[in-house]
Amino acid sequence: MPDYDVIIVGGGPAGSTAARRIAQRNLNVLLLDKATFPRVKPCAGGMTDRVRNVLDFSIDEVVQRRSFGQRVYSPSGDIVDCTRPVTTGDLLMRGDFDTLLLRKAEEAGAKVREGVNVVNAEQDADKVTVTTSEGERIEAKYLIGADGINSVVAKSLGFYKRWSAKDAAICIEIEAEVGEEAVERICGVPYEEKGVAVHIYFGPVPFGYIWCFPKKSILSLGAGCMQAKAKNIKGLFNKWFEDFKEKHDIDPKIISDTAARVPYSGAVKKTVIGRTILIGDAAGFVYPFSGEGIVLGVQSAIIAAPILEKAVANSNPRILTEFEKGWKQAFGSDLKVAKSTADLMFKSEKNLNTILRLAYEDQVIGDIMYKMIAGLDSYKNLQRQQVKRILTKHPRAGLSLYI
Numbered sequence: 001m002p003d004y005d006v007i008i009v010g011g012g013p014a015g016s017t018a019a020r021r022i023a024q025r026n027l028n029v030l031l032l033d034k035a036t037f038p039r040v041k042p043c044a045g046g047m048t049d050r051v052r053n054v055l056d057f058s059i060d061e062v063v064q065r066r067s068f069g070q071r072v073y074s075p076s077g078d079i080v081d082c083t084r085p086v087t088t089g090d091l092l093m094r095g096d097f098d099t100l101l102l103r104k105a106e107e108a109g110a111k112v113r114e115g116v117n118v119v120n121a122e123q124d125a126d127k128v129t130v131t132t133s134e135g136e137r138i139e140a141k142y143l144i145g146a147d148g149i150n151s152v153v154a155k156s157l158g159f160y161k162r163w164s165a166k167d168a169a170i171c172i173e174i175e176a177e178v179g180e181e182a183v184e185r186i187c188g189v190p191y192e193e194k195g196v197a198v199h200i201y202f203g204p205v206p207f208g209y210i211w212c213f214p215k216k217s218i219l220s221l222g223a224g225c226m227q228a229k230a231k232n233i234k235g236l237f238n239k240w241f242e243d244f245k246e247k248h249d250i251d252p253k254i255i256s257d258t259a260a261r262v263p264y265s266g267a268v269k270k271t272v273i274g275r276t277i278l279i280g281d282a283a284g285f286v287y288p289f290s291g292e293g294i295v296l297g298v299q300s301a302i303i304a305a306p307i308l309e310k311a312v313a314n315s316n317p318r319i320l321t322e323f324e325k326g327w328k329q330a331f332g333s334d335l336k337v338a339k340s341t342a343d344l345m346f347k348s349e350k351n352l353n354t355i356l357r358l359a360y361e362d363q364v365i366g367d368i369m370y371k372m373i374a375g376l377d378s379y380k381n382l383q384r385q386q387v388k389r390i391l392t393k394h395p396r397a398g399l400s401l402y403i
């Protein structure tokens with residue numbers, strides 16, 4: 001008999017959520033992560049309330065601030081105010097958040113081993129086997145690859161070879177300690193004392209954007225753009241950062257300076273092979289328009305758990321194919337719409353300016369953009385409303401987006 005019902009490789013939001021939900025179903029589950037937590041994860045640390053709404057425990061202890069929305073700067077200088085007097089998201093440090101999720105998995109009964117680097121995965125008709133860098137071989141009935149964009153599970157088992165430059169975005173990220181007063185001065189909103197919003201700057205980095213996400217006394221600042229089009233992203237970010245420091249009269253202490261890739265082209269072709277499922281970034285579950293991936297990592301884990309329970313109970317790996325149906329039904333079309341929205345926006349600086357100008361001038365389009373950013377409705381519904389509004393009220397501008 002294999003050692004475990006399920007092995008999960010990767011203890012990010014996707015893997016930890018899967019471990020918790022599977023352990024809650026009384027399965028024998030092992031989670032392996034090469035890092036020791038809390039670990040640094042390059043991330044802006046912003047989550048719409050879609051995440052807290054699907055988790056089965058409070059995350060308040062790790063939330064540094066709540067977000068009142070976003071201020072969006074267009075290349076030509078328009079400022080689209082996508083803030084409102086209500087909070088719709090959390091701002092936190094990923095080290096804290098991911099550690100909480102990992103401990104919640106342990107609390108539910110999952111066995112968690114940190115500092116274990118998986119270097120290979122194999123599967124046959126009866127079991128899966130993972131091999132660690134120490135040469136240890138561990139067996140289970142089923143395997144989940146939740147090991148991010150460089151997934152060893154996916155590569156070992158033939159899901160894909162690697163993420164090509166056209167399918168990924170490249171990001172750099174710094175955590176800048178500026179103090180609470182500066183955070184509130186730079187990112188403050190008029191609705192509440194100490195209330196803040198996230199800032200997004202289009203223009204300084206072609207085919208992408210720069211972000212400023214406020215935490216308690218830290219600003220998470222970074223830049224991301226399509227990898228295939230990336231040219232000197234670090235240099236462009238540094239130039240922007242020099243202006244930013246001067247404009248806001250700050251001299252921050254840089255706590256971390258990291259870089260990472262994130263899937264851009266949506267879900268991979270196959271998310272199930274044999275006895276193995278991919279979830280989270282390993283499966284490409286990231287909204288290309290915003291780079292928001294935590295919510296889909298968590299959602300895909302929640303979809304996977306009951307399917308694994310059924311596969312174990314029936315000793316039938318074919319049941320895993322229900323996972324593909326499950327995620328496609330839950331967010332498959334939304335991912336595609338988010339990709340087409342991103343492709344249209346990032347096609348050219350002209351398109352970015354046109355779309356943001358429309359949002360700036362037309363309150364209805366501004367509201368649609370607000371809802372999209374705040375995760376208040378599906379991309380599919382919102383894009384339909386946006387196209388209708390543009391075609392009826394701004395047909396010439398709408399047409400220009402496709403030329």
Ligand SMILES: Cc1cc2nc3c(=O)[nH]c(=O)nc-3n(C[C@H](O)[C@H](O)[C@H](O)COP(=O)(O)OP(=O)(O)OC[C@H]3O[C@@H](n4cnc5c(N)ncnc54)[C@H](O)[C@@H]3O)c2cc1C
Nearest residue numbers: 010012013014034043044045046118147148280281293294
């Ligand atoms: C700069 C940047 C900013 C971002 N900002 C946001 C944001 O503000 N909001 C948002 O929603 N999303 C954001 N994202 C995307 C988000 O970080 C990911 O979508 C999310 O982390 C995916 O979760 P995951 O659990 O699938 O993978 P990850 O969080 O990447 O976790 C994978 C885990 O697997 C482990 N692992 C990897 N390989 C192995 C191995 N061989 N053996 C053992 N363990 C292994 C790693 O140590 C890691 O802990 C951002 C991404 C980047 C790069």
